[in-house]
Amino acid sequence: MRERLSWLSQSRSVELIVLFCFAALIVAFGVVFTLIWDAEERASRREITSVQRVFESHKYALLNEMERYAASNAAYINIEYDFSGPWVKNRFADDMAEEFPHSGAFLLSPDDQVTFEHTTAEVSDVAPVFTNPMFQAAVAEIRTNFQELRALMPQGSGNFSGKLDQLSDIQALTIKDQVALVGSFAIVPDPGGIPISENMPYVLVTIHLLDRPHLDRILQNLSLAHLEFSPTPGDRWAEFPILGADGSVKGYMTWPPMSRSMIILLTSAPVLLLFVGLIVALATIAILRNARAQNKLKALVQKSLYDAQHDSLTGFAERKHFYERVADTLDNPPSGAAALIYCDIDRFKHINDTWGHAAGDEVIKVLSSRINTRFATNRIAGRVGGDEFVILVTGYEDATEIETATRDLLSSLNQPLTIGGKPIAPQCRAGVAHFPDHGQSAKELMHAADVALRHCKTTAQRDFAVFDPAMDDGLIENRELRSDLQTAAQDGQLELYYQPILRNPDATPTGVEALLRWNHPTRGLVPPDRFLPLAEASGLMPEIGKWVVQKAIKDAAEWPMAFGVSINVNSSQLLHPEFAQDVENALAAHGLPAEKLTVEITESQILDRIEDTQTVQQTLNNLGVRFALDDFGTGYSSLSYLHLFEFHSLKIDKSFLVGHNFTDNTKGLLTTMINIGQVLSMSVVVEGVETDAQRAFLRHSGCDFLQGFLFARPLPLSDLLTAYGQSDLDTPRVSVTPE
Known part of the structure; x- marks a missing residue:
């Protein structure tokens, strides 16, 4: 009896142990399931947030591309001063269409008349855009901001640098049964220094349908397998709504979620109950995969942001990012002499027209490489136009050493090169503005260097010129x-x-x-x-x-x-x-x-x-x-x-x-x-x-x-x-x- 009781006690003990283990298994499974569920939810939210950031960065990149064509002295002169139809067509129907894919481009006059139109076959009727209250309100706000900025601007400045985000807008609009991103940008001078008309500005409008080619361009900055635009919410796919300026939902951006941990876990539940170790392994694998996916997505978001801030051909900073970096540098004045060099390629359009845009791109790459070779350190380089480079150089002994370096740079840039077996002789000129003598901010230095550059080009006596206040008067005389x-x-x-x-x-x-x-x-x-x-x-x-x-x-x-x-x-x-x-x-x-x-x-x-x-x-x-x-x-x-x-x-x-x-x-x-x-x-x-x-x-x-x-x-x-x-x-x- 004692032995039986002992066995029963042992059996019960075993049963209790088994029950305890089973309960522990259930609890462990429940805990693991809850943790994975929670991790899945948080991963899904981060994934949606990351894709939304990429989408917003893409919209910002579209406005950046528009800025290159809308914000320039040449555009303002040929549209506001003396409207040139051939120039507008060459600028927006040829150059912009080739370098900046879009479904339609329009130029609105101050009285909202379409003075230029260039569309693709996919856009058959754009009337819904121009009659849309949200679009009209955006254009009105741009023009109101233009008036306010012009009123605050010093007489004769004409420089909107640093304020261009107040003169642009991009929003989602419905065009019949399609949804498009519609960008608006005021035609303003940049870098300025020319008289500003009292008229309301012309506005450049671009339409970007959210069609397959457009989605594929966005997909290049994501680690997703697929991306779709849907007018209605999906079932099992990840998604976020695309909102109009009035908060209304225009549709949904949807995609297969990167993390599939829950599906794997539910499918493997019977096996997981028998093999705790496998549960832990699968859970660990799922969590690690999710972490890697998030790290990859984070890296792609950072790359997308970098691409939006830098020129794709040269790797140099875009205009806005260049201003920001220069401002950060000048907030803590560097040791030694510093200056801004504004460099321009003479007759670059002639190179494009003669040898083609591919050859022009190669010329830009070669010249940017020569700039990197000459100024390998202590510099911030930017490309602010099709044929314009700006370089902030620091850490020199004095102004004379900077001017010697500029002379050496131009000697290098002006060396002949061969593209596709054809000899090309670039001719570059530069304007130099010393910090702080010629300006204490990025905007002031940019203006001074631009004035020196224009003086150099109009006198044609040398390859570069150092800013002198008298040059401003010389520009008026010119x-x-x-x-x-x-x-x-x-x-x-x-x-x-x-x-x-x-x-x-x-x-x-x-x-x-x-x-x-x-x-x-x-x-x-x-x-x-x-x-x-x-x-x-x-x-x-x-x-x-x-x-x-x-x-x-x-x-x-x-x-x-x-x-x-x-x-x-x-x-x-x-x-x-x-x-x-x-x-x-x-x-x-x-x-x-x-x-x-x-x-x-x-x-x-x-x-x-x-x-x-x-x-x-x-x-x-x-x-x-x-x-x-x-x-x-x-x-x-x-x-x-x-x-x-x-x-x-x-x-x-x-x-x-x-x-x-x-x-x-x-x-x-x-x-x-x-x-x-x-x-x-x-x-x-x-x-x-x-x-x-x-x-x-x-x-x-x-x-x-x-x-x-x-x-x-x-x-x-x-x-x-x-x-x-x-x-x-x-x-x-x-x-x-x-x-």
Whole structure:
């Protein structure tokens, strides 16, 4: 009995142990189930929150893209000042459509009229957008903010930088049976510095349907397998509502949830009851997978934010992020000298138009790499426009060291490069603003550097300029000169001066070079290096160049001297479709033999469009027109270009004769260049001869022809006729151009 009781007691004990274990198993399962359920719920909420953040970052990125096209001085001038339909179409129907995918783009005038429209086939009727009260309210608020900001703005500032978020809006709207993100952005100047109209601003509107291609672009920033837009809530999928500006639900963004822990747990429940260890393992695996998924999603959210703040081609900061980083840096002034460098690529649109946007992108990548190489540390770099870079540099000894670094940077940027087997010669310029002398905030430094850059581009005397307060006044003067220049030719204000080219050693005149002068009615004689860059930047060179061609040929046909005339032609004029025909017509109209006309082009112009340049040159050569390579030695001086083109003359730049440059090494280089020209059967002209010592050296070096103040300054036609007209009639006729 005692043994039985003992066994029963043991059995009961075992039963109690088993029951306890079973109960413990149930409790453990319940606890594990509850923990996983709770973790699943929290993971689902975090997942929804993360996807919502990515979606909001995507909307912010769309506004960032719109900012590049709506907030610029060029857009404001061509839309508000003098509305240019072709420019608007090129800006928003060509460039923006290619680089910024959207379903429709529109430009609203101040009276809400659609002045420009560009849509895809998916958008058939946009009337519901413009009649939507929420859209109308957003546009009205943008214009109200514009008025308030303009009223608070210092006179003549015109700078909305840092306030552009008050001039834009993006919201979800229903277009028939589709939902789209509709962005609105006021057309405003940036970085400013130009007069602001009293009118309400134009507003750029873009429509982005939430269709499959658009969802796929959002999906690129997520680790989800699929993403859908649904007009109604789903059943088992994760989702969040897309709300309109009035809080109404426009639809739902839905996707298969990343975490499937609960489904796995419920399916495995019978096995989990028998194998506690397996339960723990599966639970652990589920939790770890969920943690990894959340970490991956968090990383993708961070990447999405980074992408929204940085340019995809260069990795440089976008405009807004650049301002923020510079502001943070200047809040705690760095040690040493600091400055902001505003860099611009001249005629970048010409590169895109000639070689294509893919080549333009490659140029941007190469130049940004050169910037990274030159400023590897202590810098903040940004890309604030298609062809504009800004760099805040810190930690230098003084301003002189920064300016030396800027000069080295531009020397690197302006080196030729090869894209797809085609040589491209970028020409970059820069404006420099020193901190804190020229500004104590990002906005002030940006404005000062931009003013210096524009001054550099309009004077065309060097590759970069340091800000000076007087430059602001110079910009106003430039605008006035640019306006006056538009009618200078018709008003008889332009005049050609002629500088003789003389045979060495007997100083017999063998030709003249035509040099353009501007007799302004109130300013007097405006130097060519003052107004020619303005003409080039304003697109007036083809028209002015055509006048020069007509005038020079007419004068040469009428004067009694036997020699002819040389004219300088820049690339925009040389490659104009009608240039060769204009020259042929002028020669025929005035009866000047073609061999009495020489066209001078520079080395840098050759690299613009080699094949087109060869075609124009061959056409004119067939007529008998001669060509001279001007300013030889200051560009790339590649002998391969001398073989590619048929030049009759080689003109060596005057810089080799200037004072401290006229050394023994320079003399040796001059002799070598003279020999190169003669070996290639070209006559050689050295420009800028001003002293007898220079003339004696060039006579000894065997130079063919000379030009400079030692013999004659540029002369108006009347003085040229007085100096050479009568005496030339009594001398044998000589060749038209050096040969």
